[in-house]
Amino acid sequence: MTFAVLAMLSWSESAFAHLTPNSEVTLHLSGDRVEAQIIVPAAEYAYASSHRAGNGETDLADARKYLARRITLTTADGATLPMRIDQLRFAQVAGPLDLLATAYFPLPAGKSAGPFSLRWSVVVDSVPDHFALISLADGGESRVIGAVRQTDQNITFTPDPSMFTSFVRAAWLGAIHVATGFDHLLFLMALLLAAPLxxxxxxWSRVRGLRESLYHMGGIVTGFTVGHSVTLVAAGLGNWHLQTGPVEALIALSVVVTACHAIRPIFPGREAWVATGFGLVHGLAFATLVAEADTNIAHNLPTLVGFNIGIELLQLAVLACVVPPLLWLARRAQFAPMRVAGGAIVALCGCWWLYQRLPAVIA
Structure with missing residues (x-):
């Protein structure tokens, strides 16, 4: 049942897999003001606001009002700073059309040290899976300080966050990425679906013993972890410029292959090696997120490790919920039809994602 529910969620929310564009906010602190450079995907803006994404006078006025109602910056004593929105336009920087803007918050005398609290409800109040990456620029570099989403629309920051704070926030970002990445989760769970067999x-002829099943599952999870950790760290520290389209298409293909394996064995006994191999590909997708954010998560080992730890903790939480009932069900007569049905649904999800992502590969 768990597999079927997650698979149906993936189908209904197929647009919210890793191809989903998310917003980005880069904060710059100077002596007399805070400046926020804003990027919001135009399609998500149009859906959330019911306004047209265009550069006509009325369209830009609507966009300005929409942003003004959903962005607030306050000081430590609760004072709300005035905001001026400038350089507002819809433009195609890289990929689909975006809403671009710069917001200026003039600071009262003596308030430049922070901390500040940003409240951001742009798009996230209407699209549950959307999130905004919040970065803090310092000189020529920037670092992710967190993310806001529908369930948590506030973030507090200081001009110079500690390394520990950056580490924790990078871990939280990694957990969010996996929580909204149904393709990654379904790939892993499709492999585990046949692991007790x-x-x-x-x-599939027999059910493994409990110890053998746990050992086999441990190998799969370890292989996937090692695979995506290696490419995530290597791509981040190596500053690889990755092509998103082929990586995302390969991830969709990995979901299809593992789902078919759950129905009928394709690579029996080699699941750990397959998990490692496909894990290398999934790690490239994780690296692409931090690379596209243009932040020093991609070039800073502690925050990169924090991002990876967030991924692992979320995966472990999901496995803790899934593995016990899976081991119990594997010894029941009804498991075979449930396994086939779950594998078929996951395979359909993977095929749909592949259909969505192939045009980006061919283009």
Whole structure:
């Protein structure tokens, strides 16, 4: 049942897989003001606001009012800073059309040290899976200080956050990324779906013992972890410029392959190696997120490790919920039809994602 529910969520929210564009806010602090450079995907803005995404006078006026009602910056004593929105336009910087703007918050005398609290409800109040990456620029570099989403629309920051704070926020960002990345989760769970079983004559023939099942599952999870951790760290520290389209298409393909394996064995006994191999590909997708954010998560080992730890903790939480009932169900007669049905639904999700992502590969 768990697999079916997650698969149906993935199908209904297919637009919210890793191809979903999310907002970005880069904060610059100077002696007399806070400046926020804003990027909001135009399609999500149009959906959330019911306004047209265009550069006509009325369209830009609507966009300005929409942003003004949903962005607030306050000082430590609760004073709300006045805001001026400038350089507002819809433009195609890289990929789909974006809403671009710069917001200026003049500071009263003596308030430049912070801390400040940003409240951001742009798009996130209408699209549950949307989030905004919040970065703090310092000289020529910037670092992610957190993310806001529908359930938490506030973030507090100081001009010079500690390394520990950056580490914790990077871990939180990693957890959010996996929580909204149904393709990654379904890939792993499709592999685990057949993990309690052993194959013979190209069929799933018997249920493994409890110790053997746990050992086999541990190998799969470890392989996937090692695979995506290696490419995440290597791509981040190596400053690789990755092509998103092929990576995302390969992830969709990995979901299809593992789902078919859950129905009928394709690579029995080699699941850990397959998880490692596909984990390398999934790690590239994780690296692409931090690279596209243009922040020093991608070039700073402690925050990169924090991002990875957030991914692992969320995966472990999901596994803690899924593995016990899976081991119990595997010893029941009804598990076989449930496994086939779950694998089929996951395969359909993977095929749909592949259909969505192939045009970006061919283009």
């Amino acid at each position: 052993a194959a013979r004559d190209k069929r």
